[in-house]
């Protein structure tokens with residue numbers, strides 16, 4: 398197969414300009430709340446490790462793949478999810494897999510891993526194709542050339558996938574309400590509060606915390622209803638799903654030694670974790686991919702040609718390995734716009750990372766956003782060039798220089814699921830439609846919990862002949 402990069406003019410995808418020097422205390426606190434991406438300095442894109450004192454204490458930003466491997470794999474027992482994440486997301490997610498630690502994390506990970514084995518993920522293909530048809534039908538009903546917010550529709554379709562796979566009995570609420578509540582929760586709870594950054598006590602009221610309460614109340618109610626419905630079906634013996642699903646796994650979990658199940662709080666937190674972690678992330682990856690294809694028509698043409706061929710051959714459900722161009726485009730989009738833009742940990746004991754001595758309690762920041770745009774790790778780091786991820790080139794990328802899904806034992810449990818889902822949805826969209834950025838569109842990436850385009854992604858929708 399031939400791959401071509403005939404880039405006519407090099408379009409630089411939007412990103413905040415790196416600062417020349419670090420911000421002072423108050424501007425930094427405000428910028429962190431507005432958009433953490435805007436706080437990185439030139440040095441962060443040039444140096445592989447930066448370590449020093451800051452207003453929040455000792456902080457070490459690690460972009461060196463060797464240091465990243467040490468934190469995420471080799472010395473993983475010395476690093477725990479940092480207390481900022483716990484403070485931001487704890488109110489909804491504290492007892493779920495994403496934030497759990499130690500024995501609680503091991504127990505939950507073991508329990509949920511069987512929902513995401515390659516065999517089970519492959520069995521989700523027909524459901525993902527149904528969701529793709531759902532989106533295509535929805536868009537077929539739109540007027541030719543109409544400008545739509547693809548970010549919103551892609552959020553809907555990824556939630557639709559979760560409903561058909563790991564929540565097969567549905568969410569019992571209008572999906573639009575769910576998306577609204579998830580967006581609200583991340584938008585408010587996910588804004589970094591200066592009081593949290595300064596590690597001030599919890600009893601001081603936070604700006605976003607009060608505003609995220611309605612979203613949390615909505616979830617609590619919805620999730621309790623989902624659990625009650627499933628418990629009733631289990632008691633009545635009417636659960637007939639052939640595929641493993643999240644709720645059954647959570648409700649029937651039993652510790653091999655004690656026979657104890659998960660607590661009600663753990664079950665609730667995991668349902669919210671999977672909705673939160675599993676739909677916004679994938680929706681944002683798809684949104685940025687379609688935007689980048691809209692601004693790079695020569696790559697779009699190649700991806701369209703691949704989609705046309707694949708949908709003829711694979712009963713509509715190509716796997717990522719069967720779609721090298723679509724996969725490369727998606728991975729390059731996640732390099733430039735990693736849905737999870739920062740991974741943070743706190744060091745339990747002192748350690749030495751790439752020659753830098755760090756003390757116990759140091760906040761270690763691994764930012765896929767920085768690592769993926771680092772001048773020492775990538776050529777033309779800010780430009781969109783999917784050929785980096787084509788077979789032959791991809792194998793040469795350092796495993797710890799590209800981490801959209803993290804790495805080590807806490808790597809995203811949904812990685813295979815997300816890649817398969819994204820490739821299937823993209824193939825169907827590319828086969829049927831062409832999306833162009835609306836007039837003058839310059840989307841601004843903002844980091845809340847996920848990396849999203851501020852104000853959505855308006856694009857003009859046209860049918861392909």
Ligand code: HEM
Nearest residue numbers: 495674675678679682736737801802803807809810811815
């Ligand atoms: C493009 C889509 C996705 C991206 C970029 C992504 C990214 C990530 C990253 C970077 C982590 C590690 C966080 C850390 O180490 O601090 C993570 C963890 C996690 N992800 Fe994903 N994710 C995606 C899709 C999904 C999906 C579809 C699901 C579930 C259906 C999911 C569920 C989770 C869970 C439960 C964890 C916590 C795992 C643990 O700590 O053991 N994610 N994800």
